[in-house]
Amino acid sequence: MIARTHQCGELSRSHVGQTVTLNGWVQGRRDHGNVIFIDLRDRQGITQIVFNPEISASAHQGAHILRSEFVAAVTGTVALRPEGSANPDLATGEIEVLVKDVEVLNEAKTPPFVIEDEAEVTEALRLKHRYLDLRRPKMQKLLTLRHEVTQKVRSYLNGQGFLEVETPMLTKSTPEGARDYLVPSRVNPGSFYALPQSPQLFKQILMVSGMDRYYQIARCFRDEDLRNDRQPEFTQIDLEMSFVDRDQVMGSMEQMLRLVFREAAGIALPAPFPRMTYVEAMGGYGSDKPDLRFGMPLLDMSGFAATSEFKVFKDAVAKGGIVKALIVKGGATMPRSRIDALGETAKGWGAKGLAWVKVAQGGQLESVIAKFLDGKQLLASAPDAKPGDLLLFGADKPKIVHDVLGRLRLLLGDELNLVDRQAWKPLWIVDFPLLEYDEEGKRYVALHHPFTSPMDEDLLRLETDPLSVRAKAYDLVLNGNELGGGSIRIHRRDVQSKVFDLLGIGKEEAAAKFGFLLEALEYGAPPHGGIAFGLDRLIMLLGRADSIRDVIAFPKTQRAQCPMTDAPSPVAQDQLKDLKIKLDLVD
RNA sequence: GGGGCCGUCGUUCAGCCUGGUUUAGGACGCCAGAUUGUCAAUCUGGAGGUCGCGGGUUCAAAUCCCGUCGGCCCCGCCA
Numbered sequence: 001m002i003a004r005t006h007q008c009g010e011l012s013r014s015h016v017g018q019t020v021t022l023n024g025w026v027q028g029r030r031d032h033g034n035v036i037f038i039d040l041r042d043r044q045g046i047t048q049i050v051f052n053p054e055i056s057a058s059a060h061q062g063a064h065i066l067r068s069e070f071v072a073a074v075t076g077t078v079a080l081r082p083e084g085s086a087n088p089d090l091a092t093g094e095i096e097v098l099v100k101d102v103e104v105l106n107e108a109k110t111p112p113f114v115i116e117d118e119a120e121v122t123e124a125l126r127l128k129h130r131y132l133d134l135r136r137p138k139m140q141k142l143l144t145l146r147h148e149v150t151q152k153v154r155s156y157l158n159g160q161g162f163l164e165v166e167t168p169m170l171t172k173s174t175p176e177g178a179r180d181y182l183v184p185s186r187v188n189p190g191s192f193y194a195l196p197q198s199p200q201l202f203k204q205i206l207m208v209s210g211m212d213r214y215y216q217i218a219r220c221f222r223d224e225d226l227r228n229d230r231q232p233e234f235t236q237i238d239l240e241m242s243f244v245d246r247d248q249v250m251g252s253m254e255q256m257l258r259l260v261f262r263e264a265a266g267i268a269l270p271a272p273f274p275r276m277t278y279v280e281a282m283g284g285y286g287s288d289k290p291d292l293r294f295g296m297p298l299l300d301m302s303g304f305a306a307t308s309e310f311k312v313f314k315d316a317v318a319k320g321g322i323v324k325a326l327i328v329k330g331g332a333t334m335p336r337s338r339i340d341a342l343g344e345t346a347k348g349w350g351a352k353g354l355a356w357v358k359v360a361q362g363g364q365l366e367s368v369i370a371k372f373l374d375g376k377q378l379l380a381s382a383p384d385a386k387p388g389d390l391l392l393f394g395a396d397k398p399k400i401v402h403d404v405l406g407r408l409r410l411l412l413g414d415e416l417n418l419v420d421r422q423a424w425k426p427l428w429i430v431d432f433p434l435l436e437y438d439e440e441g442k443r444y445v446a447l448h449h450p451f452t453s454p455m456d457e458d459l460l461r462l463e464t465d466p467l468s469v470r471a472k473a474y475d476l477v478l479n480g481n482e483l484g485g486g487s488i489r490i491h492r493r494d495v496q497s498k499v500f501d502l503l504g505i506g507k508e509e510a511a512a513k514f515g516f517l518l519e520a521l522e523y524g525a526p527p528h529g530g531i532a533f534g535l536d537r538l539i540m541l542l543g544r545a546d547s548i549r550d551v552i553a554f555p556k557t558q559r560a561q562c563p564m565t566d567a568p569s570p571v572a573q574d575q576l577k578d579l580k581i582k583l584d585l586v587d
Numbered sequence: 588g589g590g591g592c593c594g595u596c597g598u599u600c601a602g603c604c605u606g607g608u609u610u611a612g613g614a615c616g617c618c619a620g621a622u623u624g625u626c627a628a629u630c631u632g633g634a635g636g637u638c639g640c641g642g643g644u645u646c647a648a649a650u651c652c653c654g655u656c657g658g659c660c661c662c663g664c665c666a
Contacts, residue, residue, distance in 0.1 A: 032629090033622040048626065068616085085624055093626085110617060113598055116627090120599055120615090124658050177666040197666085224665040348662085449666045547659095558659065 002073040002103055009045020013094050015078040020097060022047060023105070025135065026070045027115065029063075036063045037096075040074065041115075043140050048087070048096040049074050055098045062102040069108035069115065069132075075101040123549070128563040130554055142543045142551050148264045149539060150217055153237055156256045162213040162239060167202035169195055169219070175505075175513055176450065178222035181232070189580035195221035195233075198532060201517050203240040204451065204489055207528035208520045215239035217535065226558045228547045229481075229537055233556075237484075237538075240530030246472055246488055249529050250428055253476065253484075257426065265542045267424055273476075277431040282398075286324075286406020288432075291480025292425040294418035298324045298405050304381035305395065310372035312355065316395035323395040325382060326405055328412060331390025332358040332366070342392070342408065351404040355393040359385055410480070427477045434458075434471040435502065443504045448473045450503055451496070451517075452487040453529075459495070466502055472529065483538055486531025493521040 004023040011020065027039035027046055036051040051063035055076070066072060076099040087093030112129055113121040117138040126133040133139060154164070173180045173194035180194035196202075198220050206214045218238040226232065241249060254273050261267040274292075281290050284297045305313035305323035313323050328334070343354035357373065358366040365375045378385075385391055392408060394401035413419050434454050435444040446452060448471055454462060458469040472488035490496045496518060500510045510518060539551040549555035556562055576583065 028626080028628095030625045030628050031622080032625065035623045035625080037625050037628085039626070046626095050624085052623075054623090082624065085626090087626055090626080096624095110597070112616095114616070118627095122594090122599090122658070125598080174666085178664080200666095222665060225663085227665085228660070230665070446666055452666095557657095559657085563658095 001105060002075055002101070004073070007044040008040050008042040008047045009091055011047055011078055011092050011095055011097070013080065016080050016095060018078050019075065020078055021073060021075045022049065022097065023073045024071070025108075025115075026066050026068055026072060028068065029066060031064075034060075036060065038063065038066060040072065041135075045091050047092045048081075048090070049076065049099050050096050051099050051102070056100045059099045059102045062104075063099070065104065066102075067108065067110070069111050069135075070104060071106040071108070073103045073105055074099045124557070124563060127549075127555070127557065130564050134553065139550065142539065142545055143553060145264060145543050146535075146539045146551055149260055149542065150237075150535070152260045152263055153217070153256065154215075156259055157213075157215045157239065160213065160252060162215045162241075163211055164216060165206060165211065165214050166216065167196065167199040167206075167218070171196050171202075172513075174201075175509075176446070178224050181221045181223050184579040184581055186579050197222050198236060199238055200449065200451065201514070203238060203530060204517060204525075204528065205520055207240055207242045207489075208523065208525045210242075210526075212242045213240070214530075218532075226556065226560060229540065231536065231548055231552060231555055232560050234548070234552075235535040237533040237535050238530070239532070240528060242526040242528045244488075244527070244529055246430070246474060246529065249486060249488075249531055250474055253531055253533075254426075257476075261424070261542070267542075269424055269426055273426045273428055275428040275430055278429055278433065279431065281429050282402050282406075286402040286404070286409060287480075288429055288475065289477040289480055289482045290427065291410065291413065291419070292427055293420045293423045293479055294413045296326055296328070296409050296413060296418065298402070298409070299327060299382055299384070301325045301378075301381055301393065304377055307377070308373055310355070310369050312353070313393070313395050321395065321397045322401050323393060324401050324405055325394075326392045326409055326412070327382060327385050328390040328392065328416070329386075330388050331416075332360070332388045334390055339390075339392075342411075345411070346394075346404050346408060349404045349407055350400050351394060352396060354404075354408075355395065357391045357393070359387050359389050359391070361387045363387055423479070425479055426483075429475040429477055430473070431455075431470045432473040432475070433467060434469040434473075434499075435466050437467060444502050446499075446503060447471065448485065448487050450499060450505070451489045453490045453495070454499070462498055462502065474531070476531075476533070478541060481537055481541060482534075483541075484531055484533035486529065488527070488529035491521060491525040491527050493518060496521060 002021050005021045008022055008024045022040055024040040024042040027041040030037040034053060038049050038051070039046045040049050051060045053060040074097065076097040078095050079098050081094060081096050111132050112125060113132070115132060115135045117136055134143070170183060170193040173182065173192065174197065178197055180197065182192040182194055185191045185193060199216060199218050203214050216238045218236050219233055220236050221233050223232060224230070254271065258269045258271060261269050276290070278288055281288050283300070284290070286298050300322065301324060302317050302322045306317040308314060316323055339356050346354040355369055356367060357370065357378070359379070360366050363375065363379065365373060365378065382391065394405045432447050434447065434452065436447050438445045444466060453472045455470045455472060461469050473485065474487065475485040476483045490499060536548045536551055539545070540548055543551060545551050554562060554564065561567065
């Protein structure tokens with residue numbers, strides 16, 4: 001093989017006259033009879049190579065067999081392209097290589113789809129031939145971005161005194177959280193490892209070990225249904241720090257993210273990131289991950305509703321519920337059919353209905369419920385509502401009102417094109433409740449996870465009023481996406497036991513499932529806390545990718561299968577026998 | 588577990604509602620020939636399809652009905 005002297009994206013005017021060798025794939029062939037142009041492609045770029053019988057008759061002859069995706073080595077001289085034939089769309093467009101020698105390194109079948117960014121192919125086919133799909137410059141850029149981001153992250157954390165430590169992939173099944181992927185143990189028939197949902201417990205143990213600062217670009221597994229932004233195996237930037245409080249973790253992470261965004265993508269994030277409490281986020285945006293790229297906050301109209309003549313509003317407040325509104329600027333032009341459709345959508349999300357009011361040019365109200373409402377009072381309660389606007393009301397328990405109006409806000413933000421697509425709006429959500437009440441299970445469950453520390457000043461209410469206890473937890477939200485979450489952990493055995501009690505995890509159960517952690521806490525566990533970021537989602541946002549699958553080299557389909565390898569697949573009887581497993585598939 | 592959209596030459600899409608007028612069509616790709624400045628090259632010609640699969644209705648099914656398989660999106664689920 002003739003080894004390359006340069007890559008396909010690096011030759012320029014300054015190389016003119018040099019003899020070079022390029023290795024790469026044939027992108028396309030333009031045969032003009034006596035002169036043949038071929039675009040040779042590698043990861044770095046594309047260079048036009050020219051076969052001219054006046055330069056080399058044998059090379060020109062050899063070029064005739066070259067086809068798309070053939071792998072070739074060519075040697076020739078770099079030449080400036082003739083006047084007027086430079087290609088401004090190509091980084092190497094000023095020059096071309098006049099080929100003297102060509103070697104076919106490998107032939108290729110005609111690919112099932114063309115290797116171009118604009119190629120219109122179904123994703124199924126792309127995934128089946130992922131090796132071809134990944135040849136597309138767009139995919140190579142995304143994987144390159146991913147590489148650069150992880151390198152920046154490593155470099156930042158290394159500089160801050162973090163140690164990269166690997167934790168087990170074969171570990172213990174944890175009771176709460178997502179469904180586990182299980183791995184049978186041949187040596188211990190009937191027992192199973194679980195693939196980690198996150199290295200949570202191990203990183204806490206590492207703090208007890210005195211590692212002080214840990215990080216890992218950690219693969220995590222959760223056997224739940226897939227989404228556009230969810231894969232069964234995904235990667236977290238996972239880290240933990242000793243002797244820190246919330247502000248130190250958040251401060252350090254802001255610095256890291258600002259560095260990564262600036263250096264890997266040229267994006268300037270604000271300093272500091274804004275913060276919002278959980279209560280403010282839910283109340284103002286109906287979400288614990290508000291998209292701040294547009295306004296339209298939820299407006300509390302409960303006071304107005306309580307004194308109105310509209311029974312639905314009055315009753316909602318009387319029963320301890322709330323009434324909130326979205327002000328849709330200029331929404332008075334929205335046709336009745338669309339408003340009704342929004343109402344149906346809201347019902348699908350659990351609302352009983354969607355009251356609406358249009359503010360006419362004269363300031364009077366237009367609505368089927370207008371006769372029950374005092375226009376002046378309404379506008380006094382909603383000073384931002386102007387003639388031409390539409391108000392949409394939710395009246396119910398706070399949870400439903402916030403959920404429905406929050407979703408409606410996102411739907412309308414998108415539909416009415418209110419979202420600033422160029423904006424980057426990071427946001428910390430803090431002061432989460434420690435617990436929430438699970439109506440189905442009739443018990444308290446941890447909002448974050450069972451190892452999250454309660455706020456010191458709320459500790460006394462753990463037993464008397466558990467739902468009012470706030471956690472030392474924090475989520476990082478970017479453009480309405482939850483990018484990461486973490487907390488200061490419980491480092492005292494007695495507090496951890498109390499929290500387990502509240503969660504209904506008995507002493508025996510706690511000992512069986514987390515005994516090692518509880519014991520570790522008894523041997524001088526330092527105060528510690530950390531955070532984990534979803535690397536895939538981060539890359540997806542930074543690279544403006546359409547789906548999480550575009551930033552993972554070999555992703556799964558929605559049915560959690562890999563079309564290229566055909567995983568998962570049945571296994572041989574002998575393999576099952578080794579594991580002492582008998583299949584008895586039940587519905 | 589539930590809802591929606593989709594499946595037609597290698598690829599992508601039309602045809603399907605209103606069954607026969609289709610020898611299933613276009614574009615890209617592929618093959619052959621022509622072509623000395625293209626870069627989505629161009630021109631001429633050509634090959635290429637069990638209409639996802641199975642069953643049913645009918646004189647007749649890509650087209651109507653039922654089932655099934657596969658892909659994507661969403662709800663539930665994802666501490």
